[in-house]
Amino acid sequence: MFSINRRDMILGSFALAGLPRMALADADGFIDIGAFETQVQLVEGNYPKTTVWGFNDSVPGPMLGGKQGERMRVRLINGLSEDTAVHWHGMRVQNAMDGVPGMTMDPVPPQGSFEYDIALKDAGTYWYHSHNRSLEQVSKGLYGVVVVEETAPPDVDHDLVVVLDDWRLSPEAQITDDFGNMHDLSHGGRLGNYIHAVVEPMPARLQANQRLRLRFVNTATDRIMPMVLRGVEGWVVARDGMPLAVPETIGPLTLGPAERVDVIVDVTAGAGGEVLLAFREGDQGYVLTQFPVLAGTRAPRDAVVALPPNPISQIASIEGARTVPVMMGGGAMGGLRSATFEGEEMEMRALVERGQVWALNGVAGLPAEPLFQAARGETIVLKMRNDTAFPHAMHVHGMHFQEVLPDGRFGPHKDTVLLMRGEERAFAFIADNPGKWLVHCHMLSHQTAGMKTWFTVS
Numbered sequence: 001m002f003s004i005n006r007r008d009m010i011l012g013s014f015a016l017a018g019l020p021r022m023a024l025a026d027a028d029g030f031i032d033i034g035a036f037e038t039q040v041q042l043v044e045g046n047y048p049k050t051t052v053w054g055f056n057d058s059v060p061g062p063m064l065g066g067k068q069g070e071r072m073r074v075r076l077i078n079g080l081s082e083d084t085a086v087h088w089h090g091m092r093v094q095n096a097m098d099g100v101p102g103m104t105m106d107p108v109p110p111q112g113s114f115e116y117d118i119a120l121k122d123a124g125t126y127w128y129h130s131h132n133r134s135l136e137q138v139s140k141g142l143y144g145v146v147v148v149e150e151t152a153p154p155d156v157d158h159d160l161v162v163v164l165d166d167w168r169l170s171p172e173a174q175i176t177d178d179f180g181n182m183h184d185l186s187h188g189g190r191l192g193n194y195i196h197a198v199v200e201p202m203p204a205r206l207q208a209n210q211r212l213r214l215r216f217v218n219t220a221t222d223r224i225m226p227m228v229l230r231g232v233e234g235w236v237v238a239r240d241g242m243p244l245a246v247p248e249t250i251g252p253l254t255l256g257p258a259e260r261v262d263v264i265v266d267v268t269a270g271a272g273g274e275v276l277l278a279f280r281e282g283d284q285g286y287v288l289t290q291f292p293v294l295a296g297t298r299a300p301r302d303a304v305v306a307l308p309p310n311p312i313s314q315i316a317s318i319e320g321a322r323t324v325p326v327m328m329g330g331g332a333m334g335g336l337r338s339a340t341f342e343g344e345e346m347e348m349r350a351l352v353e354r355g356q357v358w359a360l361n362g363v364a365g366l367p368a369e370p371l372f373q374a375a376r377g378e379t380i381v382l383k384m385r386n387d388t389a390f391p392h393a394m395h396v397h398g399m400h401f402q403e404v405l406p407d408g409r410f411g412p413h414k415d416t417v418l419l420m421r422g423e424e425r426a427f428a429f430i431a432d433n434p435g436k437w438l439v440h441c442h443m444l445s446h447q448t449a450g451m452k453t454w455f456t457v458s
């Protein structure tokens, strides 16, 4: 029996009031995002403000984006006392704009800046986050959402971003400073004790039969987020930014770290009822946010149709494609006895000492040599196998992939996918974006502790 729990247990809810904070550009066409330490009221009630690291003094940072086909110019200013860099998650950017320090750019030093100039090729929901010491910097709040609007957006009454995060806070609502401890690194990552949803903008005047687009983004470093929606019915229309060819009826909504799901739903609750979002844990649902449904009703609309497709090539066939095995190993209870780290074969004990306990194809940490070198336009099949005791959220930079389904069809375009323990699944993509690209687990504790590799497209 599933029940909704309204007591504030491990969870709180928080929502910002007001208008969408879509950032505006300066006279030179650049939007400045400054990374600074700041204080925000993260937890409601009698808690003190939380010291965070945020872009432009807010968490999430300012909403960025624009219309599909436009360019987005962003100047990152580093107001921190350590290096940083911003990665545009899921956006098919030029390699030099991908924001990976040491691979596509130099890290931005304190007081330094970097100008990103990005063509908005694809409509959809994306996000940006630090890619330098990312476990700590993302945990502290260095992230925000990118919304790229269709040239002809669908007819909805409210278009809302729902940013999910998971914080590990002290009783004084401060971020605990226990980053990178071996238990977190080798198990399910840095899991928090305060899960919340930030909704932007707050929907004013919800009414029966209104249509909402909800853009869910899981910004948590490590937590998988199973969600429950009440008071609405509708369809999943996009995953990881990319429209589905055929919208799906909403089933369980589970977002791994870095995944996005866009839904279009109609309010089925009547006046006096509510639209409610809950975090699901077993047969309990903990309310993250809820909105009252007011008097009045709107005429029902027709069923949702697919969003216009983005200009991304569909995989037609994997005949003749190159298959690259990606064997995920290591972690606690994983049975990995040794792996190569920095060119040296090491026993697990030595790997633990170096904080490198996860491996891809027997290599912990970023290898000197790429996993493969693709010719531009080549079709690559990543045959991933999770030979560990934990789920992993595998992310490919620069290109979206499609799962090769058992019946030979291809799944929707994705940039991040959850692989559960023991799963073996294949993902195909056309290597059409030249440069050096990362493949890594987006559970940032696992990435920090070795689960990463890279490839080139020439």
Ligand SMILES: [Cu+2]
Pocket (backbone or CB within 6 Å): 391, 392, 393, 441, 442, 443, 446, 447, 451
């Ligand atoms: Cu992982």
